[in-house]
Amino acid sequence: MVSATGRPAGPGTRGGQGPDAGRWGVALVAATAQHAGFQLTVSTVVYPALADRAPAEHDLPDRVPADHDPADHDPADHDPADHDPADRGRPGQPGLEPAASGWSRAHAAHSRRIGPLVAVVYPGLALALAGRLRAAPDVPALLAAGCSAGVVILTAAVAAPLHGRLGPEPEPVLVRRLLVADRGRSAFAVGALAAALAGAGRAAPGDRSAARLPVPGTPGHR
Secondary structure: EEEOOOOEEEOEEEEOOOOOHHHHHHHHHHHHHHHHHHHHHHHHHHHHHHOOOOHHHHHHHOOOOOOOOOHOOOOOHHHHHHHHHOOOOOOOOOOOHHHHHHHOOOOHHHHHHHHHHHHHHHHHHHHHHHHHHHHHOOHHHHHHOOOHHHHHHHHHHHHHHHHHHHHHOOOOHHHHHHHHHHHHHHHHHHHHHHHHHHHHEEEOOOOHHHHHHHHOOOOOOO
């Protein structure tokens, strides 16, 4: 058997791609589908639920000016009648847990629980990308790699620093930025899946007739 270029066509050769391209293509589809499902779940379920635990702007404690002197405070100026029972649970007030404290615990729990999932999803994605690029570095594989790199860049440059700033003191504007960045990661993850599917479609049998020309000297050759 020879290909249209006159080179021997190995077993499983498809449209000029090596025999491993099809297998790595399937692996890449599975890895990008897993990654996209993980990322979409985070964007549509996990982060919105986490954002609901963040205190509203009016619930945050007032910032103390740098030149504030505690000695200026006179306890005699405090009037218990000024206390509003509706303030129970707000920062600085006795009673229910302050919203900022509830956020801190929820954020810490999120960081602990999502770590093992990241450790499973991303190494598998990297392995599938490396194998697919090595077997057939075509446009779909490069697009899938580029979109996956976009997720990593957004995580390292935007999401991770925001998580660090949000841990001790949640600011509503930072929470909103985190949600926007995460939607960007979801868009990249879906783009990687679409590219992987396109690459798998290109690797499907379709031009085997051109790759199976009779070798001179065989009964099928004239």
